[in-house]
Amino acid sequence: MRHSPEPPLRASSSLSRRSRRPRSGWRCGLSRCPPPGRAGRLSTVTGTQAQQLRKASGPRRRPLALLVGLLLAILTAAVGASPAAAGTRVGASTPELILLVGPQTGITAGHVGVHTLPGWQLASTTGVAAKGAPLALEASTRVAPWAGRTLSRLTQGQETMYRVWGGGSGQAGSWLTPVKPTSSAAARAGLALPAENAAIYVSEVAVPAGTRIQVGVAGEAFGMPGGWSQVELLERIPMESFGKGWLLGP
Amino acid sequence: MSHCSFSVLDRQLLIVDTSTGRVMWHGAPLGFPVEEVEPLPVGDRALVLLDYMSGPSGPFENLICVTCGGDVSWRAQLPSTSGTEAYVSFEIQGDELIAHAWTGHRVVLDPATGFLRESKFTK
Numbered sequence: 001m002r003h004s005p006e007p008p009l010r011a012s013s014s015l016s017r018r019s020r021r022p023r024s025g026w027r028c029g030l031s032r033c034p035p036p037g038r039a040g041r042l043s044t045v046t047g048t049q050a051q052q053l054r055k056a057s058g059p060r061r062r063p064l065a066l067l068v069g070l071l072l073a074i075l076t077a078a079v080g081a082s083p084a085a086a087g088t089r090v091g092a093s094t095p096e097l098i099l100l101v102g103p104q105t106g107i108t109a110g111h112v113g114v115h116t117l118p119g120w121q122l123a124s125t126t127g128v129a130a131k132g133a134p135l136a137l138e139a140s141t142r143v144a145p146w147a148g149r150t151l152s153r154l155t156q157g158q159e160t161m162y163r164v165w166g167g168g169s170g171q172a173g174s175w176l177t178p179v180k181p182t183s184s185a186a187a188r189a190g191l192a193l194p195a196e197n198a199a200i201y202v203s204e205v206a207v208p209a210g211t212r213i214q215v216g217v218a219g220e221a222f223g224m225p226g227g228w229s230q231v232e233l234l235e236r237i238p239m240e241s242f243g244k245g246w247l248l249g250p
Numbered sequence: 251m252s253h254c255s256f257s258v259l260d261r262q263l264l265i266v267d268t269s270t271g272r273v274m275w276h277g278a279p280l281g282f283p284v285e286e287v288e289p290l291p292v293g294d295r296a297l298v299l300l301d302y303m304s305g306p307s308g309p310f311e312n313l314i315c316v317t318c319g320g321d322v323s324w325r326a327q328l329p330s331t332s333g334t335e336a337y338v339s340f341e342i343q344g345d346e347l348i349a350h351a352w353t354g355h356r357v358v359l360d361p362a363t364g365f366l367r368e369s370k371f372t373k
Contacts, residue, residue: 143371169372170350172338196356196372236334236352238303239285 143221145175145192145230150216152234159207161231163242164191167198172242174233176205177218184248190228192221201245208237254318256287256296263287263298265318275320282312288342290361294318297361302336302352310336313349315364324364329355 161176164187181187184199193199207213212234218226254274257264261283265275278284282300289296300312313326328335332353340349346367347359358368 145373167372168356168370169354170339170356172352173350173354173373174334174352175354175373191373193373194371196370234334236302236336239338 144219145221145232146216147219147226148217150214152212152214155207155209155211155213157209161205161207163203163205164188164193164199164201164248165197165203165245166200168196169193169198171201171203171245172239176207176231176233177228178231179228181248184250187228187248189224190218190226191230192218192224192226194222199248202248203245204243205237206241206243207231207233208241211235211237254294256289256298256316258284258287261285261301263316263320265296265316265320267318274318277320279314279316279320279322286340288340290315291342295323297340297342297347299337299340302338305336308333313337313340313359313364315361326359326364327366329353329357329366329369 159178161178162180163171163173163176164181164184165171165173175191177187177191179190181190181199181202187193187202188197188199214232214234216230218228218230220226253268255266255268257266259276262276262278263284264273266272267274279298279300282304284298285301286299287296295315295317298314298316300310300314302310302312305312309328309331311325311328315323315326317323326337326347326349328337329351330353334352336352337349338352340347342348342361345361347361349357349359350372351357354371354373355369356372357366357370359365360367
């Protein structure tokens with residue numbers, strides 16, 4: 001997607017005028033701001049001043065105005081630092097908010113990280129308004145494989161370890177243990193194996209000298225308690241290092 | 251009915267025209283040694299697993315689909331972006347392509363495109 005060059009931020013909104021107004025501290029960012037003298041710094045707005053502010057801008061809009069004002073102050077500073085920056089203009093449904101996004105400003109809708117507010121729209125970098133943008137990322141489905149601290153080290157010589165596999169789990173892979181398993185149930189519990197790993201076989205693995213590994217204790221996961229010593233290979237080792245599997249007892 | 255056969259010779263892929271016996275292609279696909287090859291049930295193509303140890307550091311898309319002419323029609327999508335990620339084995343089960351990845355994922359791939367259909371962490 002090519003961004004057509006546009007003139008610098010020159011929206012006809014009151015924001016442009018306010019951003020040139022010489023004052024320090026808090027910036028309101030709305031068309032109906034209280035006078036600077038009354039607003040003072042953000043940290044000092046308390047008591048009577050707060051009541052006056054509420055009176056000036058309406059009692060229900062104040063928290064929203066603070067939030068939007070803070071956001072605009074940050075964005076205005078970012079855009080204002082490079083007045084020649086041109087990018088895709090992100091428009092709001094009201095003329096009060098104009099954001100510049102694009103490669104020149106280094107700002108994208110994702111970077112802004114704001115939720116769309118009622119009556120407001122954020123555009124994507126394509127310049128098209130993105131309606132109904134998701135409010136949150138999906139929860140991660142990753143499990144924490146470790147309990148407590150881990151140690152990353154290089155193997156000094158060839159080290160013998162074991163890989164438990166079978167069912168959906170393959171003979172070669174990065175997850176090993178220095179503990180020689182004696183039963184499928186014990187391995188599944190101690191290594192916190194997911195149900196897809198049937199733990200039918202165990203293979204001896206000859207980890208070559210100089211291999212980077214991570215060592216720690218298997219954390220509780222997949223309804224299994226963990227607790228065994230566990231190793232993750234942080235680099236690939238040859239297939240020949242993985243011995244033939246033998247059957248684990250139940 | 252496929253009109254070419256795929257085999258591995260000295261860790262290189264050998265593709266032969268089954269009707270004439272002529273070698274159609276011979277060499278290392280993408281420049282990497284071959285670990286395993288298996289023809290797909292339909293179409294004149296085969297799945298080729300390249301040696302994961304021969305690849306560059308970082309994720310290595312080493313499961314590929316090759317045509318009778320030796321062209322790579324797709325490279326299988328990996329289940330993670332881990333720096334060690336690569337495929338270690340694969341098998342065809344019916345119309346599904348199952349593969350195991352270095353990071354402990356079992357994946358189901360679309361044999362027509364190499365796109366990931368499903369991925370499960372099996373450790």
